[in-house]
Amino acid sequence: MIKVGIVGGTGYTGVELLRILAQHPKVKLKVITSRQEAGMAVDELFPSLRKKITLKFSDPSKADLNKCDLVFFATPNGVAMQQARSLFDAGVKIIDLSADFRIKDVAEWEKWYGMSHACPELVAEAIYGLPEVNRASIKNAKLIANPGCYPTAVQLGFLPLIEAKIVDMNQLIADTKSGVSGAGRKAEVHTLFPEAADNFKSYAVPGHRHLPEIKQGLSNIARKQIGLTFVPHLTPMIRGIHATLYATLTKQIDLQTLYADRYANEPFVDVLPAGSHPETRSVRGSNFCRIAVHRPQGGNIAVILSVTDNLVKGAAGQAVQNMNIMFGLPETLGIEHVPLLP
Numbered sequence: 208m209i210k211v212g213i214v215g216g217t218g219y220t221g222v223e224l225l226r227i228l229a230q231h232p233k234v235k236l237k238v239i240t241s242r243q244e245a246g247m248a249v250d251e252l253f254p255s256l257r258k259k260i261t262l263k264f265s266d267p268s269k270a271d272l273n274k275c276d277l278v279f280f281a282t283p284n285g286v287a288m289q290q291a292r293s294l295f296d297a298g299v300k301i302i303d304l305s306a307d308f309r310i311k312d313v314a315e316w317e318k319w320y321g322m323s324h325a326c327p328e329l330v331a332e333a334i335y336g337l338p339e340v341n342r343a344s345i346k347n348a349k350l351i352a353n354p355g356c357y358p359t360a361v362q363l364g365f366l367p368l369i370e371a372k373i374v375d376m377n378q379l380i381a382d383t384k385s386g387v388s389g390a391g392r393k394a395e396v397h398t399l400f401p402e403a404a405d406n407f408k409s410y411a412v413p414g415h416r417h418l419p420e421i422k423q424g425l426s427n428i429a430r431k432q433i434g435l436t437f438v439p440h441l442t443p444m445i446r447g448i449h450a451t452l453y454a455t456l457t458k459q460i461d462l463q464t465l466y467a468d469r470y471a472n473e474p475f476v477d478v479l480p481a482g483s484h485p486e487t488r489s490v491r492g493s494n495f496c497r498i499a500v501h502r503p504q505g506g507n508i509a510v511i512l513s514v515t516d517n518l519v520k521g522a523a524g525q526a527v528q529n530m531n532i533m534f535g536l537p538e539t540l541g542i543e544h545v546p547l548l549p
C-alpha cells in the first residue's frame with residue numbers, strides 16, 4: 208500500500224483527493240492536514256466521507272509527513288515550495304496541485320505569482336504532470352507539478368494541431384469558461400452566491416497566470432514560441448471547464464482522424480464523433496477530457512471544444528493518475544468514475 212499524506216485536506220481539490228483516494232485499492236491515507244480544522248474528524252466536516260475516512264485533520268506544522276511515501280499539496284500557491292526540499296531529501300515523493308513548480312523560468316514565475324520562489328533549485332527537478340505528453344518522465348519522477356485546470360483543457364485541445372504543425376502557431380485563441388469551484392473554498396466576495404449565480408463575466412483579459420503555463424507547454428511541443436490569446440470567464444456552475452479553441456489552418460487534413468488517432472490509446476481523452484458539442488456535465492465528477500473537432504463551413508478556422516471537470520482531470524483526478532504512473536500501477540486505477548448526471 209502507498210502511504211499518502213495530503214496537505215490542505217479541507218479545500219475543494221483536497222476533499223476531491225479524499226473522495227478519490229478513500230476508494231483507491233492501493234492507498235493508505237496517513238495524514239490529512241488543515242490549520243483551521245486541526246483535531247476535527249474528517250468525516251465530521253465532510254459527512255460524505257463517513258465510514259470511508261476515520262482520520263482527524265492534523266496541524267500541518269506538527270504533522271509527520273516523512274512517514275509517507277507520497278505527499279499531495281492541495282494548498283494555495285507558495286506553500287508547497289516551503290516544504291518540498293525536506294520531503295524531497297527524505298525520499299518522499301511529492302505531487303503539487305498548486306503552481307509552485309509548473310513554470311521552468313523562475314523569474315517568469317515570480318513575475319506572474321508576485322512572490323519570490325523559496326526553492327528555485329527544485330523547479331528543474333519537477334516533471335510537469337500531463338500524462339498525455341510526459342508519461343515516460345512521470346514514471347521516474349520524484350516531484351510532480353500537477354497542471355492547472357485551464358491549462359489541462361487548453362493543452363489537450365490544441366495538442367494534435369501543434370504536433371502535426373498544421374496551424375498558424377502565432378495566433379492561437381483560447382476562450383475558456385470555469386465553474387466557481389475553480390476559485391477554491393476560501394471566502395471571497397466574487398464567489399458569493401449573489402455575485403456568481405445568474406451572472407457571466409470574463410476576467411484577467413490583460414493577462415492570467417495560466418497564460419505562461421499554457422505557452423510553455425505548447426511551445427515545448429511546437430519547439431518554438433507560440434502566440435496565444437487566453438480569455439477566461441466565470442460561469443454560474445459549480446464544476447467544469449469549457450474551452451473553445453480557435454486556430455487558423457495552414458494545411459488541409461482530416462481533423463477528426465488526426466484527433467481520433469492521437470488520442471486512441473489515451474484512457475482519459477475521449478474524442479467525440481464529428482459534429483458533437485461536448486457539455487461540462489458529460490465529464491462532471493470524472494477524470495475525462497472530452498473533445499470535439501469542428502471546421503465551420505469548411506473554412507480555414509479549426510474550432511476545438513474541450514471539456515473537463517476542473518476538480519478532477521483539472522486537479523485531483525489528474526494528480527491520482529500521476530500517482531498511479533509514478534508507482535507502477537494501472538494508470539486508471541481508482542479514477543474510472545462515470546460522470547454524475549444531472
Ligand SMILES: NC(=O)C1=CN([C@@H]2O[C@H](COP(=O)(O)OP(=O)(O)OC[C@H]3O[C@@H](n4cnc5c(N)ncnc54)[C@H](OP(=O)(O)O)[C@@H]3O)[C@@H](O)[C@H]2O)C=CC1
Pocket residue numbers: 214215216217218219220221240241242243244267280281282283284286304305306354355356388389390391392393517518521522
Ligand atoms: N479549485 C480548482 O479547480 C483548482 C485548484 N488548483 C490549485 O490547487 C490548490 C488548492 O486549490 P483549492 O483546493 O481550490 O484551494 P482551497 O482554498 O479550496 O483550499 C486550500 C487548502 O489549503 C489549506 N491551506 C491554506 N493555506 C495553507 C498554508 N499556509 N499551509 C498549509 N495549508 C494551507 C487550507 O486549509 P487550512 O487553511 O485550514 O490550512 C485548505 O485545506 C491551489 O494552489 C489551486 O491554485 C489547481 C487546479 C484546479
Ligand SMILES: CC(=O)N[C@@H](CCC(=O)OP(=O)(O)O)C(=O)O
Pocket residue numbers: 304305306354355356357385386387388389390391417439441
Ligand atoms: C474560476 C477561478 O477563479 N479559477 C482560478 C484558476 C483555478 C486555479 O485554482 O488555478 P491553478 O489551476 O493554477 O491552480 C483563477 O482563474 O484564478
